[in-house]
Amino acid sequence: MNLDWSIVWQSRGPLLEGALVTILLTALTMMIAVPGGIVLALMRGSRLRPVAWFATGFVELFRNLPLLLLVYWAFYVMPVLTGLGLPPFATGLAALCLNVSAYNSETFRSGINSIRRGQSEAGLALGMSRSEVFRQIVLPQAWRRVLPILASTWVSLFKDTSLVSVIAVGELAHTAMQIRSQSFRVLEMLTAMAAIYWLLGYPQAKIVDWIHRKYGVRE
Amino acid sequence: MTVFVRKNADKPPMLVYENVKKCYGTFMAVNGVSLHVNAGEVVCLIGPSGSGKSTLLRCTNALETIDGGEIRFEGKPLPTKDAEIRQIRQRMGMVFQSFELFPHKTALENVSIGLTTVKKMATEKARTRAIALLTKVGLADKTANYPANLSGGQQQRVAIARALAMEPHVMLFDEPTSALDPETVGEVLNVMRNLAQEGMTMIVVTHEMSFARRVANWVVVFERGQLLEQGPPQQIFEAPTIERTRDFLGHLGWSG
Ligand SMILES: Nc1ncnc2c1ncn2[C@@H]1O[C@H](COP(=O)(O)OP(=O)(O)OP(=O)(O)O)[C@@H](O)[C@H]1O
Numbered sequence: 391m392n393l394d395w396s397i398v399w400q401s402r403g404p405l406l407e408g409a410l411v412t413i414l415l416t417a418l419t420m421m422i423a424v425p426g427g428i429v430l431a432l433m434r435g436s437r438l439r440p441v442a443w444f445a446t447g448f449v450e451l452f453r454n455l456p457l458l459l460l461v462y463w464a465f466y467v468m469p470v471l472t473g474l475g476l477p478p479f480a481t482g483l484a485a486l487c488l489n490v491s492a493y494n495s496e497t498f499r500s501g502i503n504s505i506r507r508g509q510s511e512a513g514l515a516l517g518m519s520r521s522e523v524f525r526q527i528v529l530p531q532a533w534r535r536v537l538p539i540l541a542s543t544w545v546s547l548f549k550d551t552s553l554v555s556v557i558a559v560g561e562l563a564h565t566a567m568q569i570r571s572q573s574f575r576v577l578e579m580l581t582a583m584a585a586i587y588w589l590l591g592y593p594q595a596k597i598v599d600w601i602h603r604k605y606g607v608r609e
Numbered sequence: 610m611t612v613f614v615r616k617n618a619d620k621p622p623m624l625v626y627e628n629v630k631k632c633y634g635t636f637m638a639v640n641g642v643s644l645h646v647n648a649g650e651v652v653c654l655i656g657p658s659g660s661g662k663s664t665l666l667r668c669t670n671a672l673e674t675i676d677g678g679e680i681r682f683e684g685k686p687l688p689t690k691d692a693e694i695r696q697i698r699q700r701m702g703m704v705f706q707s708f709e710l711f712p713h714k715t716a717l718e719n720v721s722i723g724l725t726t727v728k729k730m731a732t733e734k735a736r737t738r739a740i741a742l743l744t745k746v747g748l749a750d751k752t753a754n755y756p757a758n759l760s761g762g763q764q765q766r767v768a769i770a771r772a773l774a775m776e777p778h779v780m781l782f783d784e785p786t787s788a789l790d791p792e793t794v795g796e797v798l799n800v801m802r803n804l805a806q807e808g809m810t811m812i813v814v815t816h817e818m819s820f821a822r823r824v825a826n827w828v829v830v831f832e833r834g835q836l837l838e839q840g841p842p843q844q845i846f847e848a849p850t851i852e853r854t855r856d857f858l859g860h861l862g863w864s865g
């Protein structure tokens with residue numbers, strides 16, 4: 391079998407660009423899905439029934455659909471439903487955000503519920519409002535507890551962004567596949583792609599381990 | 610027999626409970642309690658576990674809403690609007706059995722958070738006040754400690770300082786020493802005794818009978834959500850008129 395690894399070096403420009411898009415996609419998704427998760431978690435705990443029902447429906451729907459299906463759905467169905475023709479990147483981002491917000495909502499909900507009721511009562515007894523209690527007392531404590539889980543979500547998400555390649559978002563997987571089909575260097579490109587994902591993912595996983603050690607078992 | 614006159618009996622009472630009821634489902638946790646607390650009095654609530662002492666205390670600052678009767682604080686019934694309840698709560702300090710200090714804040718921040726958040730006081734001023742209060746409870750050297758690095762007794766003293774920071778008119782204590790190691794109970798009771806001597810109005814749920822005996826001006830005995838008996842400590846501890854009071858105190862090893 392004749393292997394020609396030079397194709398990898400020749401494609402370094404597009405591959406680097408693809409890797410940057412992957413990182414950008416991950417970061418943007420988290421930047422939206424963390425606040426999104428907090429808002430959904432709060433809505434689920436709302437005393438207004440319709441608000442709680444809406445949030446529960448949203449979370450249970452998007453958490454239990456395969457992400458790949460969600461990506462296709464966002465690409466084919468969302469424009470019809472909303473009349474909005476988004477470019478592939480924004481469409482992929484939207485699909486990822488729907489899924490990860492739903493996940494983060496559950497993460498935050500369990501984090502918030504793990505804070506003893508007495509903590510809120512101590513704040514209320516001082517004369518704080520419910521929102522002051524949430525922002526100053528509950529959220530900072532819940533944050534420490536959910537950080538390790540959010541970090542794990544980040545690492546999964548980093549790899550899962552490859553799914554949006556099916557709608558031609560120019561991230562790492564899509565770029566590598568494009569080069570593969572143009573050059574017919576299947577084995578080389580798949581190996582290169584694996585190596586890049588691994589080299590980028592491994593340090594992230596190590597950071598997550600560190601976060602788990604630092605914040606994981608505290609009480 | 611001399612008639613016992615309660616402290617500040619000539620002035621309107623600070624707190625009045627009139628036939629107060631609180632139920633959880635069909636269970637009556639507080640079932641028609643009437644009593645009052647005068648300014649400057651230390652009132653101890655005693656009684657067996659589950660008799661409704663904590664519930665009554667939590668109704669006082671509206672952490673629980675009552676299902677019947679009325680609670681009047683400084684002449685006015687407890688409000689129902691959120692903003693007004695918050696005003697009332699600023700005038701009532703509460704100390705919990707399990708301290709409930711904020712673990713992500715230092716002792717100093719625990720004491721100043723009410724001042725900065727609720728009273729919108731400037732950080733520097735709040736800091737100065739917090740240091741003064743921590744000094745008052747004997748913790749001037751622990752201002753930078755997080756709760757995890759304080760003993761139980763120290764944590765509870767910080768919690769008292771936190772409540773005092775709001776300059777409350779009345780302090781509500783719910784078994785403040787029940788979660789403490791025996792060695793540290795004394796330091797907390799000392800702080801409370803000093804407060805009483807300064808004239809602070811206090812309602813104290815406690816199983817510390819010697820504290821109730823020595824510091825309280827008025828003792829209220831609960832049983833099953835109702836008042837069994839109330840009176841000055843001399844009467845309750847030395848000549849309880851009700852057999853059940855005697856039984857309860859006997860169970861605690863108190864023998865007049
Ligand atoms: N949130 C609640 N839901 C249902 N029942 C409750 C609730 N809070 C208290 N109770 C019940 O109300 C009764 C009175 O409780 P409370 O805590 O006031 O008793 P207590 O006199 O403070 O007892 P202890 O000395 O054990 O603290 C108990 O039987 C308790 O189980």
Ligand SMILES: [Mg+2]
Nearest residue numbers: 662663664784
């Ligand atoms: Mg109790």
